[in-house]
Amino acid sequence: MxxxxxxxxxxxxxxxxxxxxxxxxxxxxxxxxxxxxxxxxxxxxxxxxxxxxxxxxxxxxxxxxxxxxxxxxxxxxxxxxxxxxxxxxxxxxxxxxxxxxxxxxxxxxxxxxxxxxxxxxxxxxxxxxxxxxxxxxxxxxxxxxxxxVNAVAVVVNEAVFDKVGVPLPDENTWTWDDFKKTAKDLAAKLPKGTFALPDPTKTDMLDAFSRQRGEALYTADGKVGISAGTLAEWWNMTLELQQAGATPPASQTAELITQPAPEQSLMGRGEAAMQFDWSNQLGALSKAAGQPLKLMRLPGEIPTPGMWLQAxxxxxxxxxxxxxxxxxxxxxxxxxxxxxxxxxxxxxxxxxxxxxxxxxxxxxxxxxxxxxxxxxELTPKAGPPLVIGPTGSTDTPKILDRVNAEVLFGRQQPAEAATDFIEQVGTAIKQ
The missing domain is CATH 3.40.190.10 (Periplasmic binding protein-like II)
Structure with missing residues (x-):
């Protein structure tokens, strides 16, 4: 906010x-x-x-x-x-x-x-x-x-996978290591200006990633629940993807943040093979891309599911x-x-x-x-209900965008950014 x-x-x-x-x-x-x-x-x-x-x-x-x-x-x-x-x-x-x-x-x-x-x-x-x-x-x-009812998902353009000969992963078993390998394989074969996916750093993804590790973005008593170690692990992964060319350079990611409409996204423009998004965006993204797209479960859902059903x-x-x-x-x-x-x-x-x-x-x-x-299909496999953030937590997306930019532009290392993010969100939810 x-x-x-x-x-x-x-x-x-x-x-x-x-x-x-x-x-x-x-x-x-x-x-x-x-x-x-x-x-x-x-x-x-x-x-x-x-x-x-x-x-x-x-x-x-x-x-x-x-x-x-x-x-x-x-x-x-x-x-x-x-x-x-x-x-x-x-x-x-x-x-x-x-x-x-x-x-x-x-x-x-x-x-x-x-x-x-x-x-x-x-x-x-x-x-x-x-x-x-x-x-x-x-x-x-x-x-x-x-x-x-909605859920976070991986939106996939199968045509892009088929064109470069990269097989679709098994959504019921793939891990985050499998995800990174798939993204790098795509990056090695995709034409210039096309990416495996946009930078995936959003509050929803941090929530899912941390829930898979027994945490959550917030605790039930209204505190920051995600650990510095989990945040550092996330940013080490996204930096690895960026350096491999699987995600756009930092300047393009910063530009994309200001263009939220489906038709402005990399997926909507036909310039990405995957995109983390909400399931209800499938129709708009498919229309923008001009071809059918597919929904897949997030990586890393086994053994602890991080996905949830949400309004x-x-x-x-x-x-x-x-x-x-x-x-x-x-x-x-x-x-x-x-x-x-x-x-x-x-x-x-x-x-x-x-x-x-x-x-x-x-x-x-x-x-x-x-x-x-x-x-x-997700309903019987989903994790527990999401812990809705406390008063002040509506600042979190903007805090995340700022800290994420520091990481992608190389001005903060993942561990430093993790501490910074937790401190800033903690301050916001105490006000």
Missing amino acids: SRKFKGLAALCLTGVLLAATACGGGSSGGADDGSDDGTVELRFGWWGNNDRAAATQKVIDAFQKANPGIKVKGSYTDFNSYFDRLATEVAGGRAPDVITLGGAYPREYGDRGALLDLAKVGLKTDKIGAAALDNGKFGGVQYGVPTG SQIYSINARTEHPQEAATFVDFLVNSPEAGKIILADRGIPANSDVRAAIQDALGEPEKAQAAFID
Whole structure:
């Protein structure tokens, strides 16, 4: 989470957040009192690309047709900009009525009083699995509901493997040593400008890597759980890949961080054989690449699995909305309506509602069916639920990007970077 948020949060996101006079008066900024004809207007905030925007607008249109007394105005931006903008909006009392979140953000905003307790609006969740539902529940309060179920995975372009004659590894047995060998074999045969994979350093991958070693990025009591030794092992591996030409040079990796859309990625441009990503990105990546792609389990899952099932995204309601019941009606439509499910399909993960999942099965395209099959196969093999980061942990991705750059540009050695990362994250989650 941005430093801007933390400064503003001290003024706005405390216990006075819900007071009518706090940071901008009693209006939510997310909805007005409704038009002269009694229509209620809601704002809905989310992140994504143009394809997701088109599908989301179709869902909004369908909802408005079924609920003519409610008008929904969608507002979106790319992933990198979304949370900085949301932090400013929440702090200024101008947040959308329905807010899309993920990762540790439901806890971050829920703990600060910015999200509505969904028990107050009677939102139905009986068809949503507990594992996904708990991603939006903290301190016994349900602050959000999952859009769908997701998992980290290796996205593979089999055509690239076949073209250079490198065999696909066995996803049920491959180790991280097998992964490194495969990446180096690809690097030795791929044309210039094409890589085995982008640099894989992300918080999700650190979590999976550490879970395979009996750790986790965070502990259940809200502390840093990953050890310096595990971090050093990770960075020694990624440096080895970079030096072998399996991943891009540091300058290109730094550029790619600013280009999060699937069509901007190496995989989407047809310039990578593998990419660590979330399973729900398969369709967008396949479309961008212009050919079918495959999902595989992470290396190193035997004997201790590090993968987990997670809510793809979370829909929450602004605690200051002037129209909580109407906002809940919209969220109910998003997650519990087969009509919405048939439009969204698996773009926000495999539907968490079992009835919606069944209703859309025949409408799924090949990438979506592959996602569903991947989740079904993973479910009995996955590790325990993820420990969601404590308040302040939304700073971690930016800390990781900064420290990772130090490693890739050769300004820090892995052991030094490991200590630095742990200290910085520890400071962030204590604030």
